[in-house]
Amino acid sequence: MQKMFMLTVFCLLVMSCGTMSQAPDPTYYLFDAEPRVQKQKTTTTRIKLEQIKLADYLSTNQLVMRDGGQVLIKANYHSWADSLDDAIGRALLSDLNTLNENSEFVSRCNSCDSISVTIEHFYPGADGKLLLSGFFEISSKNTENTLSRFKLVDDLSIDGYANAVKQMREQVGALAIQINQKL
Amino acid sequence: MTSNKNEENAQSENAKTDHPQSSESPNADSPPETKSADQLKQDKSKQQRQQNQAIPTNDLDQNTTLNNVASAPVIANKSKFSIIWILPIIAVLIGVGMVYNDWQNRGIHIQVEFETAEGLEAKKTVLKNRNVGIGLVKKISFSADKKTILVDIEVDKSMDSFLVEDSEFWVVKPRFGATGFTGVGTLLSGAYIEVSPGQSNSEKFAFVGLETPPVTSLNADGIHLKLISRGNKPLNVGNPVLHKGFEVGAVESKYYDDLEQEAHYDIFIHAPFHNLVTENTSFWNVNGLSITTSTQGVSLTMASLDALVAGGVEFGLVDDAVPGVGVPQNHQFQVYDSQESIDEQRNYKFIEYVILVEDSVGGLHKGAPVDYRGIRLGTVSKPYMEFWEIIDIAGVGIEDRIPVVIKLEPERLMKNGYISIDIFKGMVDDWIKEGLTASIENANLITGNLKVSLQPGGKPINVVGQFGEYPVIPAAQGGFASLSKKLENILGELEKLPLNATLANINGLIDSADETVKTSAKVIEKASMTLGTLEQSLQELQSTLKGLQPESHVYRSVEQMIKKIEIALDEIKPIVKEVRNQPNSLVFGGPAESDKQPQASKKEGN
Structure with a gap:
């Protein structure tokens, strides 16, 4: 009798496990999925791009979106394949080197002019808007430092994080254009 | 008509008389002599005078005269002075005038005696006073004993006021003395004799010249003083006399009294500084450097550069002395070796x-x-x-x-x-x-x-x-004797001390100290080794810390590791969240909700 009871419980457990729902697979996104080959520059003017500073809520590998009002949602199954600040830095270096022929933008340099970029807001919204805002500062030895604020808002063309990431990369390209104009 | 004829005869006779050498009258056949206008006038005037003499006052007289004329010839005295002597007389008069003029303008002859005639030349060297020539050297000769030179000078007559008893004569020529170069101007112009007029009223025509120019003029206003020095800092003629650094006079002459063994100096102080010299004035030598040591420290006294090179004498009131009354000419003072030695050397x-x-x-x-x-x-x-x-x-x-x-x-x-x-x-x-x-x-x-x-x-x-x-x-x-006595006492006390025992103790102490030193050396050696090890450890720590710097490989590895941990934690977060909300989901599973994703903008019609 007792053996029969134990067998019954075991069967129920196995059956309950069989009814558990399948969790979605996590998705990883590459921010700079399309790297460019940089031309060899002959200029001696070098400009250092400092480490990109992100707001704390962006310093995570989870993608975030604004769900109306002040609500921010972190995705559970959509993550960045690389740390976002490094990825944005690489993207900016690539864009700036493409845009500016007279200077070489590098991540490490001693006693060079430098650009520091701070990103305060960078997320898609439930309302179909993509927001990138913050400020960048150009430090030069010969001239005074210039601080410029930027705010880029785009409409999301397609639903989903995949498209949002693609458009976020394009927004960083637009930011590179703004920085290049200030140089 | 008769009278006219007589007149004509008289005239002819007169003419013969006046001109005996001419045998015929001018109206004769001989050719007429050429006469000047003056001679013609003289002849006319003679004829007129003769006519006047010949004219009778009445008829009787006329007849008498005519008879005399006819009977005796008129004889006129011949002049003894020939006109030819006028020119020699004039020449003699001119000569006499010249001699008189020369005698009248002749200068005054004086004689000046010098030791040497260096730079002097007869008929060239002039006598001057303040660069105005007043005489000329006429002759230079030796004295009778051949020891001196006699210079004869002719002085302008109008300059006789220079030739008084106390006038001074000296030769101005290039000299180098205590006051530097003098008489440089005579290098080109030649030496000359300068005279300084005296103040006496008695004339004099023989002088003894000075071999060196006088330092001060006789006419200078001031005071002449005599200084006596018993020190060993000699002064020279021409050395300045100073008062608080200002040159107010000069040393005029000097001589050494070998009997008294003291030096005598004549100095002159110009007016108005002579008023500064009073009975309490002190004179001291200012040549050279003076270094004195005292309880107040070391003091260095240096005179002005001129006085330092050439020497000099300074005067003033020392130690707040009151000036006192003034002093007469040629008053005598003592010269001290220095200002500091006045108290010491004063009588x-x-x-x-x-x-x-x-x-x-x-x-x-x-x-x-x-x-x-x-x-x-x-x-x-x-x-x-x-x-x-x-x-x-x-x-x-x-x-x-x-x-x-x-x-x-x-x-x-x-x-x-x-x-x-x-x-x-x-x-x-x-x-x-x-x-x-x-x-x-x-x-x-x-x-x-x-x-x-x-x-x-x-x-x-x-x-x-x-x-x-x-x-x-x-x-x-005294202090020295009492000090000696104290030393003696101390030495006596020292003698009483048990020196042998003390020395033995000291030897033992030295031995133990030696051992202590040896032990200390070992300890120090160990300490140095420990310090070496510590130094090595510090170096390693430094290199370790260097490896942990942001630029180091370790730091980057740690940073990457932390990032990976953060990512892992982010991945775990949903699970943790689900377990917290529904613990049985671990066994039974939970509702697997997919993430909410952003939506496309509605403006584009999606």
Whole structure:
């Protein structure tokens, strides 16, 4: 009798496990999925791009979106394949080197002019808007430092994080254009 | 008509008389002589005079005259003075006038005697006063004894006022002296004789010239003074006389009195500075550098550059002395070697005392100071009496003390006052009776010089003692003697100490100290090794810390690891969240909700 009871419980457990729902697979996104080959520059003017500073809520590998009002949602199954600040830095270096022929933008340099970029807001919204805002500062030895604020808002063309990431990369390209104009 | 004929005859006769050499009248057949207008006028006037003489006053006279004329010829006296002598006479008169003029303008001849005629030339060298020529050298000759040169000078007559008894003559030529180069202008123009007019009223025509130019003019306003120096800093003629650094005069002459062994100087001080010289004025030598050491430190005194090179003498009032009354011309002053030595070298009125010293007088010299409780009151006159003098006073072998003769100079205490020596002697005698004593003390620890120190507080006495002619100041043991005594006491105490036992203890102490030192050396060696190890550890720590710097590989690895951990934690977060909300989801699973994703913008119609 007792053996029969134990067998019954075991069967129920196995059956309950069989009814558990399948969790979605996590998705990883590459921010700079399309790297460019940089031309060899002959200029001696070098400009250092400092480490990109992100707001704390962006310093995570989870993608975030604004769900109306002040609500921010972190995705559970959509993550960045690389740390976002490094990825944005690489993207900016690539864009700036493409845009500016007279200077070489590098991540490490001693006693060079430098650009520091701070990103305060960078997320898609439930309302179909993509927001990138913050400020960048150009430090030069010969001239005074210039601080410029930027705010880029785009409409999301397609639903989903995949498209949002693609458009976020394009927004960083637009930011590179703004920085290049200030140089 | 008759009268006319007579007149014509007379005229013809006169003509014959006047001109005997001409045998015929001018109306004769001989050719007429050529006559000047003056001669013609003279002839006319003669004829007129003769006509006037020949005209009778009446008819009777006319007849008489005619008869005389007809009977006797008219004889006229021939002039003895020939006109030809006029020219020689004029020439003689001119000559006499010239001689007189020469005699009238002839200068005054004087004779000046010089030792040498260097630079002088007869008929070239001029006599000048302030660059105005007033005479010329006519002749240069030797004196009768051939020892001097006699220069004959002709002085302009109008310049006779220069030729008085005290006029001075000297040759101006290039010279180099105490005041530098003088007479440079005569290098091209040649030497000349300068005369300085005197103030006397009596004339003089023979002078003895100066071999060197006088420093000051006779007419200069000021005061002439005489200085006597017993020091060994000589002055030279031309050296400046200074007052507070300003040159106000000069040394005019000097000579050395070999009998008195002192140098005599004549100086001149220009007006109005001569008013600064009064009876209390002091003169001192300012040549060279003066370095003095005293209790106030080392002081360096240097005169002006001119005085430093050439020397000089300065005067002034020292030690706040009152000026006093002025002094007459040629007043005599003493020159001191320096301003600091005035007090030392001044001639003070003094009284002499003797101190009979039992201690040594080695280091006590003549001129050493005598202090009264630190105040200079006198000078040591004799640090010791001569042997025979002591015997004369005290007898043979009786006096074994050393008599030190001192001079007490009360004027040192009163620069502007006066005290009679007798009164002062009475005061000192009273002090001696009240207990004034003298001792030999150290004046300079480095040089070992001694001084005599007077101080009250000794034993009162009834009568002041006498040693020969000198009154005696009782001697007290001086600082040096008392110091010697103290040293003797200390040495005596040292002798009493158990030195052998102490030395044994010290040896034991040295041995133990030696061991301690050896132990200490080992400890120090170990400590140095420990320090070496510690240093090595620090270096390793430094390299380790260097490896942990942001640029290091380790730091980057750690950073990457932390990032990976963060990512892992982010991945775990949903699970943790689900377990927290629904713990049984671990067994039974939870509702697997997919993430909410952003939506496309509605504007684009998606």
